[in-house]
Amino acid sequence: MKKEFSLLRILFFLILSFVIFKCKSPVNNDSYAESDTIDIFEYNKELGRGINLGNALEAPSEGDWGVTIREEHFSIIKKAGFYNVRIPIRWSAHTLVDSPYTINHNFMNRVDQVIYQALNNELKVVINVHHYNEIMENPDEEKAKLYSIWRQLSSHYQDFSAHLSFEILNEPNDQLTPELWNVYSADLVEIIRNKNSMRPIIIGTASWGGLSSLSDLVLPEDNGIILTLHYYEPFQFTHQGAEWVDGSDEWLGTIWRNKATEVQSIVSDFITIDQWAAANNVPVFIGEFGAYSRADSTSRHLWTERVREEAESRNFSWAYWEFCSGFGAYDDQAGQWRNFLLKALIPE
Numbered sequence: 069m070k071k072e073f074s075l076l077r078i079l080f081f082l083i084l085s086f087v088i089f090k091c092k093s094p095v096n097n098d099s100y101a102e103s104d105t106i107d108i109f110e111y112n113k114e115l116g117r118g119i120n121l122g123n124a125l126e127a128p129s130e131g132d133w134g135v136t137i138r139e140e141h142f143s144i145i146k147k148a149g150f151y152n153v154r155i156p157i158r159w160s161a162h163t164l165v166d167s168p169y170t171i172n173h174n175f176m177n178r179v180d181q182v183i184y185q186a187l188n189n190e191l192k193v194v195i196n197v198h199h200y201n202e203i204m205e206n207p208d209e210e211k212a213k214l215y216s217i218w219r220q221l222s223s224h225y226q227d228f229s230a231h232l233s234f235e236i237l238n239e240p241n242d243q244l245t246p247e248l249w250n251v252y253s254a255d256l257v258e259i260i261r262n263k264n265s266m267r268p269i270i271i272g273t274a275s276w277g278g279l280s281s282l283s284d285l286v287l288p289e290d291n292g293i294i295l296t297l298h299y300y301e302p303f304q305f306t307h308q309g310a311e312w313v314d315g316s317d318e319w320l321g322t323i324w325r326n327k328a329t330e331v332q333s334i335v336s337d338f339i340t341i342d343q344w345a346a347a348n349n350v351p352v353f354i355g356e357f358g359a360y361s362r363a364d365s366t367s368r369h370l371w372t373e374r375v376r377e378e379a380e381s382r383n384f385s386w387a388y389w390e391f392c393s394g395f396g397a398y399d400d401q402a403g404q405w406r407n408f409l410l411k412a413l414i415p416e
């Protein structure tokens with residue numbers, strides 16, 4: 069009798085732990101099974117509307133640039149009607165200096181915590197390697213470190229939810245030329261596919277993620293790739309007064325009023341993206357677009373709405389740049405959305 073009772077207790081405990089684990093952990097809940105296949109166009113459709121949690125984990129240390137991610141941010145984002153969050157991360161500042169470039173354990177834990185918070189709020193998550201400035205200046209020397217970072221991330225996240233996707237590098241530029249980038253991105257896809265045969269991999273262009281080097285991009289043969297573009301045109305409008313862009317104070321006062329010529333130039337850029345994507349059979353994620361807070365609100369509203377509409381009318385998913393900093397759609401201090409931006413992004 070006593071023995072039966074203990075067995076029952078053990079059984080009860082096992083079932084309870086399993087239930088708790090299943091509820092609390094988005095890690096294994098919906099991870100890929102061996103037999104799964106992925107429809108990358110369908111996945112991109114589900115990515116849908118999103119927002120960047122910028123200026124947090126890609127600062128040298130989280131908080132340095134005024135943004136520390138809190139759990140409630142994700143429910144605020146979800147409730148507003150977004151489906152994805154893109155989380156920029158400066159992994160390169162959190163590894164051992166020399167090979168094997170082991171990622172700092174505490175930093176990895178922090179990123180995991182943020183990913184869980186997003187997944188628990190039923191948001192899809194894009195993580196990337198952001199602000200790896202050294203590799204832009206010196207790709208040959210830094211390449212081993214980038215590859216090692218992805219080997220580690222790929223292994224660490226292999227059993228995570230299928231709602232997590234990998235963007236291999238934010239805005240390659242400078243010495244990381246389009247030719248080199250084609251080689252690096254092919255290598256990185258191979259590295260990632262070793263342990264993540266199905267996870268979506270997001271790849272952008274080598275001209276700061278923009279349109280100008282799209283024609284040089286050669287995507288690896290793989291049916292789980294999403295093309296990403298960043299859209300900040302006209303740059304003198306979106307980056308007026310941006311402290312990190314020399315000379316941008318002279319652009320202050322530039323307006324954008326939905327005039328036919330203004331619209332036409334956005335439309336023609338989006339047609340170029342669409343045609344390239346169709347020819348290469350990949351879906352598109354506009355991973356960043358936004359206008360800085362020193363532009364006037366009416367222009368920001370109109371421009372944001374127009375870019376969002378052009379993206380959606382072509383079935384591109386997107387993530388606005390960004391949540392609560394200089395381009396912020398959300399005012400974290402006041403605890404409220406900036407309605408003129410939120411309405412442009414989520415009109416319903």
Ligand code: BGC
Nearest residue numbers: 126156198199238239356389
């Ligand atoms: C950079 C940000 C910058 C934004 C707009 C992003 O890719 O990481 O620092 O504010 O682009 O320029």
